[in-house]
Amino acid sequence: MDIQAFLDLCVGQWFSQRSIYYFQQEKAESHKSELIVEWLERDHTEVFSLCQQYQINSKTTIGAQKITWDTSTDWGKPKQIGSAIIIFIPDVNKPEIGRILRKVGNSNLPAKLGNYSLGEDEALTLTLEDNNNYLEERLSFASPNLRLRTSLTKARNGFSQTAFYSEIRKLPPQAAA
């Protein structure tokens, strides 16, 4: 599976179950969410303008993932709706590795630069780093309709949290039957 095939497989609607563990508080929590993953071509307005803003030649990218989340289905917990765009800029000689640019939508926070790497075991690792935090996310498919995702957040003073997501593709009724 090459990087484009992996990213294509991510596209769709997902039911996401997250388990999160906070090291300092020794506290575990669990959350539900709906996730929509779309693929934006590199000439899409959102990709193009983000590239322009960060002085990236959009022709060096393969496009971007747009991820939208909605926790409304998680009764009794605060509702969170949001989106993010991740642009993929493959290495010219080795497209299974490259750079990413991630921008969280509707926030004033600047986009973050990071790296991606698709391993031989068909797991995709994304890393993002700034002065204060290091984030590593690892995605793999147990089957085309079951995605597993682990994330690890490290703050300046040590690991702060790990999270694990079991994500089940929401199939249209005819496909699920």
Place this chain on the structure above:
Amino acid sequence: MDIQAFLDLCVGQWFSQRSIYYFQQEKAESHKSELIVEWLERDHTEVFSLCQQYQINSKTTIGAQKITWDTSTDWGKPKQIGSAIIIFIPDVNKPEIGRILRKVGNSNLPAKLGNYSLGEDEALTLTLEDNNNYLEERLSFASPNLRLRTSLTKARNGFSQTAFYSEIRKLPPQAAA
């Protein structure tokens, strides 16, 4: 890191926080446990007798992991104490892959055969399969004292559960200071 170095790093006492998700019931749970991982050389009585019982030449193994768990620290939940032995039998030409034999201690269940594979990304994948179930476990170190572990259980009729473990090494007071 070669397979022996990876297995050496596993040895010790761990505080394990598990999040488990049951697909059919759409239910998530979280558990705590203490884990002791020991390394048994291939001439250790337990390894030798298990090899003999399953007609494996113990000289073709590199030894075994003995894993003991105790959930007593998880107040208000049923106490579980148990142990398992996993024997590692590397491929002659490529020691980063090989076979495993896993026997759960004090049970009458037969041992299960499976495979291991240490990836270039330094994650160890263990698989075990019988007529009814498929189990895949993936272990990696975020740091020498923080181990992450994902497990995936697939029954005949589809995926049944995923679990994620954040495991923190319990250091002796002088080392932790």
